[in-house]
Amino acid sequence: MANNQYALLGQRRFLPFFLTQALGAFNDNVYRQAIIGMLFWLGVSSGDMALYANLAPALFILPYFLFSAIAGQIAEKVEKATLIRITTAMEIAIMSLAAFGFATTNMALLLVALFLTGVQSTLFGPVKYSMLPAVLQPRELTGGNGLVEMGTSLSILLGMIAGGSVFAVAGEHGRWVAGAALVALAVTGHLVSRAIPPAGAGEPGLKINWNPIPESLAVLRLAKNQRAVRNAVLGVSWFWFFGTIITSQLPAYADVNLGGSATLYIFALALFSIGTGTGSLLCEKLSARTVEIGLVPLGSAGMSAFLLDLYFARPGPALASGLDVAGFLAAEGSARIVIDLLGIGVFTGFFVVPLFALIQSRTPKAEMARVFAGLNIQNSGFIVAASLVGLATQRLLGWDVPQLLLALAIANALVAAWIFTIVPEFAMRFASWLLVRTLYRLRARGIDHVPEEGPALVVCNHISYMDALLLAASIPRPVRFVMYYRIFNVPGLRWIFRTARAIPIAGEREDPALMQRAFEEIDAALANGEVVGIFPEGRLTADGSIAPFRPGVERILERRPVPVVPMALRGMWASMWSRRDGRLGRSRLPRRLRARVEVVAGAPLDGSRVTAAELEAVVRGLRGDAE
Structure with missing residues (x-):
């Protein structure tokens, strides 16, 4: 890799x-x-x-x-x-x-x-x-x-x-x-x-239907099988709508509102393109090499913010005309417009790259090409719609280019709010991404051991109330975490855990019914091919060491022996939300701003043979002396 x-x-x-x-x-x-x-x-x-x-x-x-x-x-x-x-x-x-x-x-x-x-x-x-x-x-x-x-x-x-x-x-x-x-x-x-080099075929035995009409409807339905993928497809199509309006209006905007020649149009287009390329490249760094859809809300917000500022930067015609690039850059207010065009591009990159990665990571490989074919059909419709909207607003409503860009900024915010409302995973991932990246410098190693497809059980030591968020920020696939119900109900984090479909569990003496429901939900998730994450110690560590793993993990695997991926958190004991220096009665800042923490994963183990004691030993080895 x-x-x-x-x-x-x-x-x-x-x-x-x-x-x-x-x-x-x-x-x-x-x-x-x-x-x-x-x-x-x-x-x-x-x-x-x-x-x-x-x-x-x-x-x-x-x-x-x-x-x-x-x-x-x-x-x-x-x-x-x-x-x-x-x-x-x-x-x-x-x-x-x-x-x-x-x-x-x-x-x-x-x-x-x-x-x-x-x-x-x-x-x-x-x-x-x-x-x-x-x-x-x-x-x-x-x-x-x-x-x-x-x-x-x-x-x-x-x-x-x-x-x-x-x-x-x-x-x-x-x-x-x-x-x-x-x-x-x-x-x-x-x-x-x-x-x-050869890359194989997704479905070599597929029988091709040469009738484009029913097959077009079929691939469009295929792209809607999973809610997150369906709305990622919608987000990519919106990206094409957004980009089509901007790029189609730049020639007139450069002429009328920037007072420039044809070379100034190319310069404006270059700023937007370079910004998009830069934002696309920054996604890997900001996401710590995971499929981080939390960047999508950030990208959408930045797109609207910079587009809104572009409107206020030059809402009317330019005072000069026939400017070349040097003349424009020497004019008052040009720096603000340059920053806005670059900013729109950068945040557009933040918006679209994670959406493509999400579609690729959550679509079965035997359906991947057809899902992207459906995406292309939808993209084409949005491009045509963008052209018609631009024509109608200017010819019928008499809008100028800045007014159209203002409307696009508002529409982008409304569309984003709608998508994030019907699929709260986007907003949840943004909240957890912001929280984790603000407090920690996270490094993940061995995460490729998590299977790309199919069920898996992730086991990890339990240091702090942030553990599930750190693991979720490191693992590319969605993880259904099993967590103690009191942690599940921590104010401020409960919404994130609920949106992530975490599974609350209680001790048998506390609430036997809740415990039974948790095991049933765990088995159903694994049967559905999902990744489930558990903390087999059953509680937060009180002294930084790893407590013995409880037999609940064996109960899960006895019923459904799926691959088990051992993981260890390193460096979290001295961080916020652990029990170091007393019980958690107040929030404490990390001892160092953005403390370095690690998530280390080991090779998958056979769920039909491994025991709780063996898993504990492997996790101890992965953690080492970090705490």
Whole structure:
């Protein structure tokens, strides 16, 4: 496993795939912008230019509606690396057709090639995101997705700049330069894709339904099987709605409200793209290499806050016009606008990367490509809706760009509140993430021992009232913690535990009925393939040492012998919420601000053979002399 996301760039399992998708995104945008450059070079009328501006996006996105369901099935059935090579070979043929269109300045041929580019992108989409969980470990998903989003954002930006410059630089030779560049990039992408190692197929025996209408409905239903995944899919589609409105309004915003030339539009787009790439890369660091959906509320709040500030930074037209980048940066108030555009991008990265990682981590691998196919269909609908909303608010309601951005900031806050209300896990994870990252510097080791799928029982020593939150912040999968009912009812934490579906338990003498219900719920969770976490000591340590493990763990395993993952908390005895220095009658600050604590996991043990005493010995070994 890579030590960090950047180490993935030196590994064959990731680098060729990363370069292939980045080259594809770059080439697509070179192509689309080169068409616009050719139209300007030919001096077409404004009416013809407007026709292309409306027709081109529709032609590119139409295949997503028509063929995503079929593409998802193909991506499920065919070996992933093979399918990627097929799509890059298609790109060579399509770009050769486009090159002929440029050479002959045949607009109809260029539009046909644009439609075929959409078909090729539709086929590549499901395998693009289903590839990552096939080659990455769970703790690498956030970093891998961050790199892919960063690469995509920058490739789109650089592609737009390069494509838009072809005819401006090469003049009458631009049509030959554009065609040659497109074919060369496609060939390069295909050659790079041949270095992608085999990654298997999700469901090799799948029978493909070639009727797109019922299958489209089927993949959309498939994406809604799990509530958290369903709403993560909705969140990703909202990201596309949000991003489409912003990027589509930037040309007019740069012209009217920033007083700039075409280069200033590219600069504004660059700020947003660089911000998104930066935010995507920061996700791994902020999440401590787990799938941390607690970043999603943070990202949403930042998106609205910076967008709201952008409105107040320049609510009306600029006082100057024709500014280049240097002239804009020298103008009063420009720094605030630069920070806002970067901030919107950064928090957009915080918002979308954990959502992709969540979908990948909680979707069965045999359904992954079809779920992403359903996501692509929904994304297409949201993109079209964003275009219609932008058109309607400006043409029918007479809104200017700042007013539309203000409405988007408010809508983003409302949509986020709605999603977090119906799926409180997002808000719960944010609260626990904020609490853990504020109080501690958490390091996790050996977490890959937790199985990616299927039931597992996690056992750990019990030091403080924060133990469950620390383990939840370290383990990529949702964990159903069994905890003493008095801890479960600690004020301020009860809502987090309830939302996390923790299982309260009492001693047999205290409440035998509650104890029996707890064991029944534990067994039901394991039967459902979930991860259950327990503290077999049965109570918080009073002196920092590990107490004997109680036989309740054996009772659980006797009924359902699932794999057992031993874990140990290190460094927590001197922290807040432990019983050091007396009973917990008041909250105490850690002895050091953001104290270093560790979660260490060992290899899974056979649940049909292991005893409580053996588990205790393993956990003692994992903890060592840390306390």
